[in-house]
Structure formats: C-alpha cells, structure tokens
Amino acid sequence: MRKSIIFTLCWLASTAVAQQYTKEDELVLPPDYREWIFLSSGIGMTYSGSASQNPAFENVFVNPEAYRQFLKTGTWPDHTVMLLEIRLSESRVSINKDGRVQTTVRAIEAHVKDSARGGWAFYGFQNGADKGKIFPKTADCYSCHQQNGATDTTFVQFYPTLIETSKNKGTYKETGH
C-alpha cells in the first residue's frame, strides 16, 4: 500500500510538466527532459542517402510515464512526449583520438501525442527557444512517420530496448530497406 502511494506520488511528480502549451499553442520545452528516459542515440542518420562529413548525434528521450505504459502495452499512451535532441559532434576532445563525442545542441524537436489536439504532432524549437512551433500537418515528417514508423508512427525500430516489447505485444510493423 505504502509502495503504491509512493509510486503514485512519483508518477504525479514525474508527469506534471511533460506537456504544456502557451496561449499561442506553442509547446513549452520540458525543462527536465534530460532527466527523462533515454531511448537511443544515432549518429549521422539520413533517410535521403546524403552522408555528412561532420555528423550530428540524435538523442531521443521520452517522459517516464509514457515509457512505463509502453512497456506494459507496446504502444504510446495519450500525452506521450518524445524529445529529439540533435547535438554536434567532435573527434579529438581531451584524450580521445578517434570516433566522435557529443558537444553542443544544434536543434530540438518534439513528437507529441495529444488526442485533444488531433493526435500526434511535431514541434520545432528554433535557435535555443524554450517554446516550439507546430510543424504543419503537410510536412514530410508526418507522412514519413506514418509510413515508416514501426510502432504507432514512432521509430521504435531504432530504440533497441523497446523493439522486443513491441513485437511481443503485436504492435510492431516491419519497415522496408
């Protein structure tokens, strides 16, 4: 009993600020997203085939309550917020001699599930802004995620700790090469 009270309180504390909007319908950047659940990093990922000589890392975080629900159900609950943090990279930092390490943030985007606002939407935070503008529903990201997202329009195929759960729950869609 005490454990469930603690869990409930933690749940309230951890989800309180996941999803807030301004009066202008901008998404407020969750100030604590770096304390959310890390899903994975890629580097230099591209869907067009044009490689970069100075590739960026892409870190993906999700709010803790959505992550726990996903582990139970294999899909994302309403009010899921996924944050894509794009960071520049360098190679020769301190004693590192090859490969790449992460440096400064170049851009942040959010993918938000909100049934009260018509389902999933993408937001972009420009130049360090702490409020993100919605991408129009005609933007490529919507159709690409719809077509190629393994699970519920999200790229679970790139999140190694979620793939098995999604497959076991029957929510995983194989996507082409």
Add this chain to the structure above:
Amino acid sequence: MRKSIIFTLCWLASTAVAQQYTKEDELVLPPDYREWIFLSSGIGMTYSGSASQNPAFENVFVNPEAYRQFLKTGTWPDHTVMLLEIRLSESRVSINKDGRVQTTVRAIEAHVKDSARGGWAFYGFQNGADKGKIFPKTADCYSCHQQNGATDTTFVQFYPTLIETSKNKGTYKETGH
C-alpha cells in the same frame, strides 16, 4: 512541505537499488539503469588511436540522486554508480541509409564510488551477466581515470550537460590532447 515529502519519497524510491553487492563482493547490475539519467553517448571512442571499422556506441548513465547532487556541488557523492553500456552499431536499418544506429549490448561496465570500500572502483559484467566482478586496482582504467578524468576521476569532459556545472563549481580539470 508536501512537495518535500514527495521529493524525499521519490529520492528513496529512485536510490534504493543503485548499489548492491553479493556475498562474493560482486556488484549487482541495477535492473533499472536504463531509467537512470543519461549523460552522453560516444561512438568509436579510443584513447589508443586505432580506429574501428564497425564502431560501438558507448552510453553512460548515472543514478538520479548522484546526478542531482552533482548539479548542486560539481562533484559526485558517495554511492554514485555510473554505468557504461557498450552497444554494437549498424547503418542500413529500416529506412536509414547512412550514419549508424544502436543495436545489441556488447558489454557493460560500472564505476562506483563507495567510501566503505576504498573509494572509486570499476566492475565488469561479462557476457550478459547480472553481477559484475571488480577490476583489480592495478588495471589501466584506474590510472587513466585518475590522470585524465576532468572531475573526480570521471570523464565529465565527455558529458556536455555537466561541463559547465563542474567549471562553475571549480572542480573541472583541463585534460591534454
């Protein structure tokens, strides 16, 4: 007042299993380390200069209470546990055409601060084991971290969200190229 009770309860819940040992002095792999605070990922990092054609990602996580203490003090409290998760990478996964994404875990190592056991120690988890054996104090990792770790024998120079805090608190040591 209510807020501080919630915080205390969350703190207890989040730190309860960070650091446990078996009777044989092995470190128990924290089952929830993927829900800890993500510090950064590198790819193909090497201190010897020999590059890999199939580089691995290195994700670093730290227990939440240690992270919060670091933000306040610029150093790691007793009972800090840092987890290094090394994952293999692939390039052409699903619709991805270049760069690299993370796949399966190849190895896990821990760096643990425990004053009751003589300070910092490294543990290695072999072949998917959930218990890690200590590296002998003569292993290279100890002298390398002692000499090159920017902060308290840890590689804060590779954790972009902690560098500024450490510099502001006067705990940051510049390390050579």
